[in-house]
Amino acid sequence: MARQQIVIYGDEVLREMCTPVKEITPKLREFIEEMFVTLRRVKGVGLSAPQVGVTERFFILDLEAVELEHDKVVMINPEILSTSGEQCGEEGCLSFPGLFVEVARANEVVCRYTDLEGKQKVVRAEGLFARAIQHETDHLNGVLFIDHIDPVEREMLSGKLKKIKVS
Template sequence: MAGNLVRKYGDPVLREPCEPVVVFDEELKRFAEKIFSIMKSANGIGLAAPQVGDTRRMFVIDLSSQTFDAEPMAFVNPEIESTDGTETAEEGCLSFPGLFLQVVRAEKITVKFQDLEGKTHRIEATGLAARAIQHENDHLNGVLFIDHIPSVDREILAGKLKKIKVG
């Protein structure tokens, strides 16, 4: 069910840059609850607004299934301010069911964002949290995780991508 609500590779909305959120109201909170629900139903750890067809600069992350001290978080109008180091690790994406790729990302990041009330926060993240934030933030800029792999590898994956692609 939830998998049907997540936009798949090939859907044009996944390539659209998102617009900043300017209204922080009850509708935004309901939208965040909807995204969290879809993400959890699909067994994901992160989901961005464009993945459900919305072009607001917002994503949610819940790493509690991966680490005991993680809290579910909504990131509104996020900006990655700094990065440090690099690491390669496997990533998946709910918009690419069944596809897992080795992706190089920053090992440590500082991200500024607003919460659902509009309050600004700044956090440092490492490991899986840093990776998830970068992955979801990319969605807000129309960037997909396949864009981070060499074109020769994308050619090798062409058959798998064709099976996933909508349209």
């Protein structure tokens, strides 16, 4: 399989609403495995399908680096059922190389998803795990982490965003 490239801010695919995965095929499994290779190569925590050019509803998390009880997580057709609390913390995104901003998110989420074996699961996540689920689910809805920051702050970042943006 060809080496996956991370889609950079400015590419229209990052603003598209992704379609549900209808079937977990061997091709999808292979693609997801390659996503984990890509994620490790760039030393990231999460990677959504649109970040590698695919407009389907799935993402991966590799939380081993942050020492949570879940390490490799695949969420297909995720749906956040509820949120509670609030956390504010620095977030980055592989599609925005070198950009880190403070983003407010729910501290806890309950998320229903299908795993790679086709089983429906519900997970209650908090802290960084919850932040990662929200960030990656946003990607599937065409929402970017910069959409969560104050418009004045986003305007102050406009120079950095122009440097990152793909024309």
